Amino acid sequence: MSQTDETCREIRMDPRDRRILLSNRSNLVSKLDPSVLYDGLLSRGIFNQDMIDEIQIAGTRRDQARRLVQDLEMRGSRAFPAFLECLLETGQGHIVQFLQNGDSPSPPVPPPVRPNVLPVPLVEPFLTDNTKGGNKPDKCDFTPLPDVTKPDPLPSPYPDISPRPRPRSDSIQNYKMDASPCGLCLIINNVDFETESKLSSRKGSDVDCDRLERRFKSLNFVVTVKKNLKQRQIKQELSRLSKEDHSKYDCCVVIILSHGTEASHSRFPGAVHGVDGPSVPIQNITNYLNGQHCPTLQSKPKLFFIQACGGGEKDTGFEVSPEEVTPQEGGVDDQTDALPVSSSSDSLSCSDEVDARATLPTPSDILVSYSTFPGYVSWRDTMTGSWYVETMDRVLEENAATNDLVTMLTLVNSEVSQISAKGLYKQMPGSFNFLRKRFFFQTPPQ
Known part of the structure; x- marks a missing residue:
């Protein structure tokens, strides 16, 4: 293990820096482009090549961003300042801005106001009586809403629904396996x-x-x-x-x-x-x-x-x-x-x-x-x-x-x-x- 690796393991990240990463993790995962940061973090000794490889195989961009932030918290006191430098060098200064604005997450967005729409009672149930082999409607109890004018019934989006037969096992496809060698x-x-x-x-x-x-x-x-x-x-x-x-x-x-x-x-x-x-x-x-x-x-x-x-x-x-x-x-x-x-x-x-x-x-x-x-x-x-x-x-x-x-x-x-x-x-x-x-x-x- 290199001297840099030993130092990163021995010195923990500053608690404030770690708190900033934790509280902004969701923003980082959604906005961070990790692919352009690897060279900078590698040259600064924050990660070694094996660690970079592990991050790169984590999956999608979001998966890699999540893994990078996770691992960054374990890489010592120099990791966070180096991370900010790499962000600035790679044109991701907007991320530095929201990280430096404070170590608390953004205030929650209030839920959208939904229009007060009254439910429409079910006009014709689409349940079938499969035990008798037909499409006879089952009995369905519901109480009409008071003081509500019933609209004209709309045509059913599911006319003449009939049960679909279960696929036979011989209908499952096989993988192509005719290359030589395979x-x-x-x-x-x-x-x-x-x-x-x-x-x-x-x-x-x-x-x-x-x-x-x-x-x-x-x-x-x-x-x-x-x-x-x-x-x-x-x-x-x-x-x-x-x-x-x-x-x-x-x-x-x-x-x-x-x-x-x-x-x-x-x-x-x-x-x-x-x-x-x-x-x-x-x-x-x-x-x-x-x-x-x-x-x-x-x-x-x-x-x-x-x-x-x-x-x-x-x-x-x-x-x-x-x-x-x-x-x-x-x-x-x-x-x-x-x-x-x-x-x-x-x-x-x-x-x-x-x-x-x-x-x-x-x-x-x-x-x-x-x-x-x-x-x-x-x-x-x-x-x-x-x-x-x-x-x-x-x-x-x-x-x-x-x-x-x-x-x-x-x-x-x-x-x-x-x-x-x-x-x-x-x-x-x-x-x-x-x-x-x-x-x-x-x-x-x-």
Whole structure:
């Protein structure tokens, strides 16, 4: 860490400056253009390049402005004056003006005066009696308003409404998947963790990596494997992938095999660790490939498979009748991919706190498949690999030619849920699915 970074961490922002940022945050988010400020803040040592990268992948202009103001509050006593200088240099003096006018928010605008319009009573209810198959009006009780002259009834804007049939499953569209090769696949395999990270080596992960590399090559992907990446290197590889031209491809896949932990989020939970210890939130990982930061993947499926713990809790399951499941024993050398419970809270960064907002854009065409439920450990056999990857590989081999991805992941969930570690602990995979169509892999001719 540079001397500038140390200074910013040791000296807190002046309380008055911080109060000005907090009280004017909504104005800053709506008016600030953060894209022209990055060079100035970087040259003044307020942010380093990694921090700028994190802000830039936050999302829209408003998202980036919100993240910049949030992070600025944590960057020491020089941050606010430098911020004002950058605003003046980039032609945003109007923002400096309302920041320097005081540290209280603008007075609330009174609500508009609405005309006193009396409600019009319902003339003809548009309810239907579906139980008898017709459009017969139901009985509807209402009391006419006193001293109100009823206007002539207006024609209904909904003439002859009839129930719409529910779409059949075969009417759902499929994603285009006929390019050859069909897409790029990045596998990050973190096995050997540095001593300072206090994380153990992930024996058996190479088995998972080899298995997935073969499987996705057979599904006609161009596969790149990166091993033992530090936090910064994970971000660099994802940034490189986002800058690729995906125009000739139909899909993109990212697979991460590592230790994991819980992390605050507003879209996708969890985080994965670099071999040096610090983690990268899953939410940030998906942001690299969203439609805004990777235009050539817009409207194309982006698939993420995460073999890592979602936390430190171990699931002992609950008792069911014998006919419901066929129990399977895990290996004798099962290990978890969790951060040690004693230090899991230390890995959570203030900069990863959820930023409340009224609405949040849906990350379309993204699916994130987790090896375990958020908050719980994920089991891995040191000899045969993880339960999740081994099961997924077999399900893909047996079903990819006929079933869509969501159906196959449900099969993976079912099979993994029946395995037990040491005859006691369970695991439940799951996914966050924002795909708009069905996804079928390319498969080799039978």
